[in-house]
Amino acid sequence: MNQQKIPATVITGFLGAGKTTMIRNLLTNAGGKKIALIINEFGDLGVDGDVLKGCGAENCTEDDIIELTNGCICCTVADDFIPTMTKLLEREQRPDHIVIETSGLALPQPLVAAFNWPDIRTQVTVDGVITVVDSAAVAAGRFADDHDAVDARRAEDESLDHESPIEELFEDQLTCADLIVLNKTDLIDAAGLIRVRDEVASRTVRKPVMIEARNGEVSAGILLGLGIGTEDDVANRKSHHELEHEDGAPHDHDEFDSFVVELGPIADPAGFVEALKGIIAAHDVLRLKGFVDVSGKPMRLQIQAVGSRIDHYFDRAWTPSEKRATRLVVIGLHEMDQDAVRAAIEALA
Ligand SMILES: Nc1nc2c(ncn2[C@@H]2O[C@H](COP(=O)(O)OP(=O)(O)OP(=O)(O)O)[C@@H](O)[C@H]2O)c(=O)[nH]1
Incomplete structure (x- = not known):
């Protein structure tokens, strides 16, 4: 039964990590697989969609690239993502594989959970969640260096129970990963890369496989062949917000x-x-x-x-x-x- 479901790969990672670059590369080496792309951006300007439509891949035409522009995909699951998926699945010519690029600020967890909705679950499975990491940004301390600022904010507002919003989001995206792509390795040296590996590993309990990449160059065979069925394991990948608000209170991106x-x-x-x-x-x-x-x-x-x-x-x-x-x-x-x-x-x- 599972084999008849269309596999969907979720590609996440913080702002600018290299998600679009990796997908662009993927479209050129997907070996004739017909791919449908769902793209979500935080800002009101569809740059990623424009870049990807411009790559002219025959296996993923402009019609196969769907932009979700009504906010972060994790907040619009019911109103935007599910109806989009339903329409996609009603198409006469269904894709062989669905690739979803989340915005750089999205929590992947609510998106993965949406694959358990009855209409979706019977037809699609999450092949895997791939988290792209900007290795140079990690090496520069981008996700760990503002503890002082957080402490200062906590001192001002005692109700704050968060880490820095950037650090928290970075961890949430790693927590949900089946595969971590340490991208932009051209910008750091070997010793830096070892430190990045250690830092990323220290922020994930489940220890998914990590691979290295430049310009998101990873073979389609790896990216599209994970075969995990992540929707069955979403309970083991809770975000900071889910752990802090077990009552199901909705999250936001107010930060x-x-x-x-x-x-x-x-x-x-x-x-x-x-x-x-x-x-x-x-x-x-x-x-x-x-x-x-x-x-x-x-x-x-x-x-x-x-x-x-x-x-x-x-x-x-x-x-x-x-x-x-x-x-x-x-x-x-x-x-x-x-x-x-x-x-x-x-x-x-
Ligand atoms: N030096 C270097 N630059 C890279 C690499 N991968 C991507 N870039 C550059 O990083 C910038 C951001 O890449 P994108 O692919 O747009 O990143 P993204 O994750 O899709 O960004 P958002 O969707 O805005 O979160 C672009 O200028 C890319 O050319 C890499 O491996 N090395």
Whole structure:
């Protein structure tokens, strides 16, 4: 019976870990398997969907890429995810495999639990949960270095029972993993990698397998062949929130915020990127990504910033039917000064 179910792989991992990059690579080496992709982002700008639709894989056409844009997938399971899955399963030509990319701030647990809903359970099984880790960010202490800030917040608000929200989310995503991909190993040395392995292992009780990757290059045979049936084991992977609120109180993402900045054309892209770097560092922006309209250039500039690292490249020509615009999504902790970040970016146009 299980063999007739369509396998679904959940790909999770903190903001900018390399989920979309890994999926892009996966689509090019999936060996003719017809894949349906469900993509969820935290911000209101569908960058990942745009990037993945642009890769033109025959086994996963634009119709097979479904974007869930009404908030984090873990919060919209009933309203968004289940109806999407139901529609997908009603299609005449059903996919061989479903791949779901969660937002970088999603808790995978409620999503996996949704595979136990009666309509879904009979037709689909979770092949496995893959958690992508930004090894360079772990090595830099991104998920462990703000204990002082947390202690200070606790001192102000005695009701706070949380670790830092970033650290907690990082652990929740690891807790749910069947496979951990230590990505971005090109950015650290061998000794750093050993420390990253130790740190990641120390944050998981179940000790799933860890593999290393650069640019998310992992063979489809590994990513799509775990065969776990994770929905049967969700009780062993409880998130911090579930452990703290056994009454089933809903979780939220109030600790994080995102907003979109729209600008006119940019004349000096190199100067723009340098200035963004300064703004990101000054305001501790967690993630910034989007597209830039560079004056006089037929190509679109893609910007991808993860903490202080920023990549930019011309990814494709603007099409005649689309409006050229500079649009960036910014994600940070709730306390980030949104007005100041917006004003600083707007001043660059
Ligand atoms: N140096 C390096 N950069 C990488 C690697 N993998 C991904 N990147 C870069 O990291 C940035 C973020 O990658 P994405 O694949 O968009 O990350 P993501 O996890 O999908 O991001 P969100 O969906 O926003 O959470 C991009 O600029 C990628 O090119 C890697 O192994 N090494």
